[in-house]
Amino acid sequence: KENVASIHKQAILLSRLVDDLQELALADAGQLRIEREPTDLASLIQRTISAIAPRAEQDGVAVVTDLAPDLPILSADPQRLSQVLGNLLDNALRHSPQGGTVTVRANEVGDSVQVDVVDQGPGLNSEELSLVFERFYRGDKARARATGGAGLGLAIVKQLVEAHGGKVWAQSGEDGGAAFSFTLPLHPSEVA
Numbered sequence: 405k406e407n408v409a410s411i412h413k414q415a416i417l418l419s420r421l422v423d424d425l426q427e428l429a430l431a432d433a434g435q436l437r438i439e440r441e442p443t444d445l446a447s448l449i450q451r452t453i454s455a456i457a458p459r460a461e462q463d464g465v466a467v468v469t470d471l472a473p474d475l476p477i478l479s480a481d482p483q484r485l486s487q488v489l490g491n492l493l494d495n496a497l498r499h500s501p502q503g504g505t506v507t508v509r510a511n512e513v514g515d516s517v518q519v520d521v522v523d524q525g526p527g528l529n530s531e532e533l534s535l536v537f538e539r540f541y542r543g544d545k546a547r548a549r550a551t552g553g554a555g556l557g558l559a560i561v562k563q564l565v566e567a568h569g570g571k572v573w574a575q576s577g578e579d580g581g582a583a584f585s586f587t588l589p590l591h592p593s594e595v596a
Contacts, residue, residue, distance in 0.1 A: 443480040452489040464502035472511035484564045491557040492521040492584050499525030516587040527576040
């Protein structure tokens with residue numbers, strides 16, 4: 405019974421890896437489909453947080469929001485944005501200490517909406533900041549693939565945000581913690 409459970413867990417991990425690689429291959433080929441529809445970003449953020457809440461509770465990490473009350477409705481692919489937020493939240497939870505807090509902020513900045521996912525983890529050094537969105541990059545080399553992933557989540561985030569006409573970046577606080585931020589244009593038809 406234990407062997408079957410272990411094999412099942414490995415099959416799930418391999419399936420996720422194949423899905424992630426397929427996603428990146430589609431992006432490379434310029435065939436990543438973005439199905440835009442009117443999207444309430446605040447509601448999408450709340451739904452994504454609700455989906456990850458059991459894991460956050462298990463990890464002893466609070467997830468809080470700081471959302472502008474008047475966030476505009478975006479023309480975006482809600483499934484892809486949920487994937488972006490899910491990857492960023494997963495990453496933040498993985499690096500946050502028990503008793504820590506992950507904050508999701510969103511507000512309008514110029515002709516875009518900016519979303520920040522901020523953790524209270526150890527932060528990133530300058531080399532990590534320059535590599536964090538590269539495929540297969542894993543900051544903590546000691547992590548096993550079973551617990552630390554394959555290093556594709558943030559590369560997928562970058563591809564999905566850029567497919568929406570947005571930008572993505574990471575910053576590290578002087579006293580630790582990291583902020584992963586992305587923008588989405590208010591008027592995607594104007595994106596070249």
